[in-house]
Amino acid sequence: MATKNAEAHAAVSKKYEWGFATDIEQDFAPKGLSEDTVRYISAKKGEPEWMLDWRLKAFRLWQTMEAPDWSKLNVPPIDYQDAYYYAEPKAKATIKSLDDLDPEIRRTYEKLGIPIEEQKLLANVEGAEPPRRVAVDAVFDSVSVATTFRKELEAAGVIFRSISEAIREYPDLVRKWLGKVVPQRDNYFATLNSAVFSDGTFVYVPEGVRCPMELSTYFRINAENTGQFERTLIVADKGAYVSYLEGCTAPMRDENQLHAAVVELVALDDAEIKYSTVQNWYPGDENGVGGIYNFVTKRALCQGRNSKVSWTQVETGSAITWKYPSCVLAGDGSVGEFYSVAVTNNRQQADTGTKMIHLGKNTRSTIVSKGISAGRSDNTYRGLVRVGPTAENVRNFTQCDSLLLSDQCGAHTVPYIEVRNPSAQIEHEATTSKISEDQLFYAMSRGLDQEAAVALIVNGFAREVLKQLPMEFAVEAQKLLGISLEGSVG
């Protein structure tokens, strides 16, 4: 139908809703990547000698490595010398309250719908019992601009810092765990990150402490041509619990922007970490021009007995996503979970999944992956379930569902299952379906326009994963799914 096409076209040509750039003076590292760049970053951060040495070691390793090519992604060549590796807002200042934030930055957050207004609550302006218990560590480009709720967290013994601060203030803790889950030589992008990471977050929850609030970091790339190399390290000591939320959006850019983050999680005996991500980096336009290249290494070490790590991700953005949040289940009885919704539209490519490495006895893992492909995009689930020879009584359940919204998109499921112990029970279920015209018409006949109908059906498809998200995130994620798929049916 002609009207339908016209409508779809109008919706597709709609600009990336959150694509805008904020005009803040940037302090750049010189363009290009060399030992000098690494030294510049380290000096800028006032890092101790050991940290610089660690970075340099990674940089020298990286020079000997090559980018991996085993994924289903078509990655254009990246000129690593044609990018900046460090930028910080000039207006950098240690601020006492959110009111002291650069108004430009605050406006950015407001446009994003990031609850800076809500941070009146976070800053304890209203009432002693705010309804939402989230501490925000706002990472604006590369430097942590504001950290809130620090005092209350400190009273509980929780350390919640930018990683730069943590390196200065808690060097022993950082040094003990940094690179222990994702070694410097782990992979090309992780090694690059180890050399040039600009900032990120450090969390330590001491023994027996249940973190009194959700911890949250908003990431945002804001400088043209500035690669973003975040480094996150979360350690939950024995019996500790922490829930961490990470969300990001990026402004509209024509140049491709490289993002290579590393996240390391460590759970000791009986500890639990819940890590939730909503990823909405700029995906490029409908022809695949621009967009973020997102090469992320996320891994958890369930070192302790009966420890648990749960990854939940909603991936809607980026031109290219290469990301496999994984769990090394070393401690006996440890549990790993991976819940994922990955949406690709237009020319987006995603190759994402998880690795569950069962080393301990009685370890269990659950994988639920929902892939949604539209336009001419390509969406691959790639997952590994490995059971070591001494890992008795391992259980795994994997479910991979793909939903297709167009006849030009691709959905692929690539499970790897390696079992070296006969007592293991591994289940794998997979489905692929096309969005149903019956469902669409039914919803539209009740009053929803086509886009609202698609959003509703897709949200239903992803429900199992979305319900894993903390409430305030789930709402944002639902909206994102709808926005990401606007004009995609036809």
Next chain:
Amino acid sequence: MLKIENLHAEIDGKPILKGLTLTVNAGEVHAIMGPNGAGKSTLGYVLGGRPGYEVTKGSISFDGEDLLEMEPHERAAAGVFLGFQYPVEIPGVSNVQFLRESLNAQRATRGEAPLSGAEFLKVARAQADALGLDQEMLKRPVNVGFSGGEKKRNEMVQMGIIDPKFAILDETDSGLDIDALRIVGDGINRIMRKADKAVLLITHYQRLLDYVRPDVVHVLADGRIVRTGGPELAHELEREGYGQVAA
């Protein structure tokens, strides 16, 4: 309220409706009866605006507006409700969420303020009670795991919540046992038997018409209305069969 003139419609190039003319006034209930393949469901879908059902000739006006120019959701907002013969399952979406979003989308299209969660739940619960549908079912995913009868009752709950001006009910009676038939019939009367509303009942059988008494009965055969009469025509059809009456 509804004026269909010389309507021709086809699916995949195959003509189904071949010159259908029908006028339904406010306050009236019309029944469309006819054999399988006569075009009854096609008429429902064309009125609802289903993609793939192409109108090649003729016109449909609703309250003086050109219905064929409207998208399905605009028709809903204008007051047209289509009760499905086979209500569709939407996994992962609760009835409450589905209906609240739908109703508020209609209200937005009409420029009305949205209903709050509490206001909506009050309406939804009242309708579920009236149709003997367990309130728990409002929380369940739309039509998933519902029996045939439950699905049909759920359609009526939806109609009650949406409160349309004009309802096209496509074989709402099929799959209902005798008790459910009465409940559904009562529901139609309660929600739609009003001076400013109208109903088009599409059915094979007379039995629903025992509960919802039509003002006018039409016989549809081979894409056209071949006979029109009062309620007694339905009884004649029940006795004689379509072969005689439509011939």
